[in-house]
Amino acid sequence: MAVCVAVIGKDNSPKYILCLNPNQELQFHYRVHTSLDVVEEKLKATGDRDVRELYIGQLYSTEEHKIFGYVTNTRIKFIVVVESSNTSLRDNEVRMMFRNLHSAYTDVVCNPFYIPGDPITSKNFDNTVRRIMSGN
């Protein structure tokens, strides 16, 4: 379903990034990085009722990819990249992906051995992300 999932910290540093195809990792780093400006923009926009929702919708799309974003109350950003050719993907499926991702992330943070702000190395988190990417 998704081709890349990224977790970006408060200070916009990458905490975790996983791509379906490891050869394209650099390209996805670039895509995720570019999308962060759109995230900031969406967060700044006020007066919109949707702005209070954690899911901030599609950030931008290119010929190959669609990029979706989600920002937690604690300013952690989740970015999911989906192939544009995947037209069957519905909005609530994307929301579901983010919700699962957020649950997995809270589990990581609540682990006393994880120091907040460090890159995520948890195997459990890794497995959950892989499951989300494959679409179950």
Next chain:
Amino acid sequence: MSVSKGLVDDVLFEFLHAELVSYVLNSSKDGKKGDVTSLEYIGFSSGYRIIERLTKEWPRFKDELETMKFICTDFWSSIYKKQIDNLRTNHQGVYVLHENSFRFLRKISSGRQYLEAAPKFVAFTCGLIRGALANLGLDCTVTAEIQQMPACKFHIQVQKN
């Protein structure tokens, strides 16, 4: 069944906290008796982590005051099973949380006799509030004031930068 289970949970949390206080204070280095810094830090990191879970299903906070209201209601009741009794603010970054019957002081005999023992029972909570707010993006200092147990006031001063 679920009611009695809840009560047991409550007591366990109080025991754990009491034990934490006595362990931390007894294991601190000599000459620094009554040093509550590490208690405060344990509170900080607990608050920092737990807020991630508590705000998961919550819409984004509009402003500072809304964040404080969340601390006084949902955050407080999920930890202390009651809400803060009164919240006051000068709208310039100072917030005072009035707690009429603070859970960690409720079991200590009220009045002034044990007043000097009180700080160690509020240090964890000060850290907890500070940690939660820090993760929500508000750097602040939290102090507690106790005049008559079991009432307690938490002063939150948000650092403007």
